[in-house]
Structures are given as C-alpha cells and as structure tokens.
Amino acid sequence: MSNSGSPNRPLARLVVELYDWIGRVRGSGLLLRREGFDDPAQAVRAVDELGQFREPAKAIIVWLELHGRDTDAAEADDAMAGLRETARQYDAGELQSLFSERSDEYFDPLDQLIEAASRAAGRLEDLDGTIPHTLWRGFGDA
Amino acid sequence: MRDPWPEHIRRLLDACAGQPAHQVLTSAGWADLRRHCGDLAIALDSLGRRTIAQRVDRDYARLHEQLREATNPESTAASLLCADAVAELASTLASIQRFQAVAGAPRASGPAGIAAASQNPGSEPKRAPEARRPPPTLTVAAFIEWTNFSHSTLNKYARLAKVPTPRRGERNFRYTWADARKILETIIAQASDRRIRDKCRTALKNPPEITQ
Numbered sequence: 001m002s003n004s005g006s007p008n009r010p011l012a013r014l015v016v017e018l019y020d021w022i023g024r025v026r027g028s029g030l031l032l033r034r035e036g037f038d039d040p041a042q043a044v045r046a047v048d049e050l051g052q053f054r055e056p057a058k059a060i061i062v063w064l065e066l067h068g069r070d071t072d073a074a075e076a077d078d079a080m081a082g083l084r085e086t087a088r089q090y091d092a093g094e095l096q097s098l099f100s101e102r103s104d105e106y107f108d109p110l111d112q113l114i115e116a117a118s119r120a121a122g123r124l125e126d127l128d129g130t131i132p133h134t135l136w137r138g139f140g141d142a
Numbered sequence: 143m144r145d146p147w148p149e150h151i152r153r154l155l156d157a158c159a160g161q162p163a164h165q166v167l168t169s170a171g172w173a174d175l176r177r178h179c180g181d182l183a184i185a186l187d188s189l190g191r192r193t194i195a196q197r198v199d200r201d202y203a204r205l206h207e208q209l210r211e212a213t214n215p216e217s218t219a220a221s222l223l224c225a226d227a228v229a230e231l232a233s234t235l236a237s238i239q240r241f242q243a244v245a246g247a248p249r250a251s252g253p254a255g256i257a258a259a260s261q262n263p264g265s266e267p268k269r270a271p272e273a274r275r276p277p278p279t280l281t282v283a284a285f286i287e288w289t290n291f292s293h294s295t296l297n298k299y300a301r302l303a304k305v306p307t308p309r310r311g312e313r314n315f316r317y318t319w320a321d322a323r324k325i326l327e328t329i330i331a332q333a334s335d336r337r338i339r340d341k342c343r344t345a346l347k348n349p350p351e352i353t354q
Contacts, residue, residue: 047222047225047226051229054229054230054233055233055236055237058230058233058234058236058237059237059240059241061237062194062197062234062237062238062240062241062245063237063241063244065191065193065194065197066191066194066241066244066245070193070323070327070346071326071327071330071342071343071346071347073193074327074330074331075330075343078330078331084226088222088223088226091222092222138244142240142241142243142244
C-alpha cells in the first residue's frame with residue numbers, strides 16, 4: 001500500500017484495503033503472484049503480508065492520540081495487535097485446525113487467520129463509524 | 143522537539159532486523175536509541191502528549207525485551223516477535239515525525255483538554271487555564287462514582303497500571319488525573335470483559351468534575 005489512506009477518511013480506507021486483502025487470501029491463499037502468466041506463485045509469510053497495513057494503521061493511531069482520542073486509538077491498536085499476533089502464530093505453526101460445532105466444519109489455520117483479519121476489520125469499521133469526519137482534516141496534508 | 147525519526151535511528155532499527163541480538167544490545171547505536179527514545183518521550187510528555195510519550199516508552203521497552211529474548215538462538219517465535227517490535231517502534235517514530243507539526247504543539251492535559259477535544263474534534267485543543275494550576279486529583283469515592291467500579295476492581299487495575307494506591311485504612315487518598323486515566327487505559331488494554339472496557343471508554347469520554 002503506497003498511500004496512508006484517503007485524505008478524507010483514512011480509517012475507512014484502511015478497512016477497505018483490509019477487506020480487499022481478506023478477499024484475496026480467501027480466494028487464493030497466502031501466495032505471491034508474479035507478473036508472468038506462467039511464473040509460479042510463491043508462498044509468503046502472513047506477517048510480511050500484513051506489514052503493508054502497519055504504517056497506515058499506526059499513522060491513524062498516532063493521529064487519534066494527537067487529537068485526544070486515546071481510547072479510540074487504543075481500540076485501533078488492539079485490533080491490529082490481535083491480528084498481528086494471529087499472523088505470528090500462523091507463521092510459527094502454532095495454529096491448529098479447530099472444529100467449529102456451530103458451522104459443523106473444521107477451521108484450518110488459514111481460516112483462522114482470515115477470521116482474525118475479518119474481526120480486526122470489523123472493529124476498525126465500527127470505530128470509523130464513531131469518529132467525526134472532521135477529525136481527519138489535515139491528516140492527508142502531513 | 144528534536145527530530146523524532148532521524149537517519150541514524152532508522153539505520154539502527156534496520157540493523158536490529160539483520161544483526162544478532164546480543165550484538166545490537168551491546169552496540170553504541172543501541173545506547174543512542176535508548177537516549178533518543180527517552181529524550182523524545184520526555185519532550186512529548188512536557189508538551190502534554192502523554193499517551194504518545196508512553197507509546198514511545200512502551201515500544202522501546204518491548205523491543206528491548208524481545209532482543210533479550212532473541213539472544214536465545216533456539217527461539218523462532220522470538221525472531222518474529224522481535225521483527226514485530228522493531229517495526230512497531232519504527233512506525234511509531236515515523237508517524238510522530240509525519241505529524242510533527244501537530245505533535246510539537248502543546249496541548250491541554252486533564253479533563254478540560256479532553257472535553258475541549260470532544261467538543262471540537264477536528265482541531266487541536268487549546269491549553270486550558272487549569273493547566274497552570276496544580277494537577278487535578280480524584281478521591282477514591284469520586285473515582286468509583288465516575289466509573290461504577292467496585293473497590294476491588296479499582297485496586298486490581300490500579301496495581302496493574304503501577305500507579306500509587308491507598309494504603310490500608312488510608313483516608314483522603316487521591317488519584318491524580320493522569321493516574322486515573324492510566325488505570326482506565328490499562329483496563330481498556332487488558333480487561334477481557336468487553337462491558338468493562340466499554341465502561342472505561344464511556345468514563346473517559348465523560349470526565350467528572352475534578353477537585354484540587
């Protein structure tokens with residue numbers, strides 16, 4: 001991600017980017033596609049993939065703190081930290097397949113990573129709904 | 143305020159990812175980083191940017207802890223955690239640099255500043271007249287009335303937040319506003335019960351009348 005988000009609503013932009021990423025991972029797993037049509041896809045680490053969201057998220061968190069919205073910043077921080085921890089567990093092979101009685105199926109580690117990312121995106125989306133748009137004025141100028 | 147994200151600190155953090163942990167921890171560059179983070183946190187704190195000052199402190203402390211862990215070459219998990227800690231501190235410093243114009247301006251601390259921020263969320267709060275007075279404080283009863291916590295919950299999280307707590311039988315104990323916020327922020331960060339976390343968020347948004 002080259003941009004830290006839309007100048008108007010960076011948090012909403014981050015949420016969209018996260019959902020896009022979730023969609024890609026859901027469709028083709030954690031694979032890096034090369035340019036050429038016959039280039040082999042390469043497996044990538046979850047922590048490396050999620051690295052693209054770190055700076056945009058941190059900029060949002062610091063901006064919220066600078067504007068006295070510490071609890072909102074803590075919520076965003078907590079959502080991202082939870083996702084990063086699941087990604088670390090995924091890469092370290094610490095996630096085991098889990099049987100979900102509710103959906104009557106197994107959730108493999110990738111499903112759990114996707115679930116964690118969806119949860120984080122949902123929390124950020126909820127947070128975005130509580131923050132006045134005027135708070136982001138000046139964010140994109142820096 | 144000094145440059146939050148100078149070139150030599152960037153280089154050092156890059157090196158953290160590539161060099162053995164013990165080499166990083168014993169380098170002169172590491173001493174520079176410690177000094178830099180300490181000075182930056184003090185500068186931010188003096189400008190009323192306490193939460194961000196705490197973030198710098200926390201990110202530095204976490205990286206230090208992870209590097210010490212990483213001196214154990216057997217641990218794969220430690221290397222991932224260490225890389226995460228490096229990237230977290232780097233992104234914090236980079237964001238402070240990015241918003242230096244805002245971060246370098248003083249802001250009011252305490253309830254008046256928070257109230258000003260929530261009334262006018264798009265702009266920087268102006269320094270409140272209360273900022274020149276002695277720090278505001280909260281009695282235990284006022285804290286409990288404000289948050290609806292029990293005595294035991296308050297004490298438990300005050301200890302976790304490492305703020306002073308009343309001694310057994312002590313009367314007239316008062317929490318400083320900064321410590322009160324620290325307790326609530328600790329609960330938000332650590333409590334597993336979402337209702338308690340929500341209660342704290344609500345409390346922070348609705349500061350009580352503070353007495354001196």
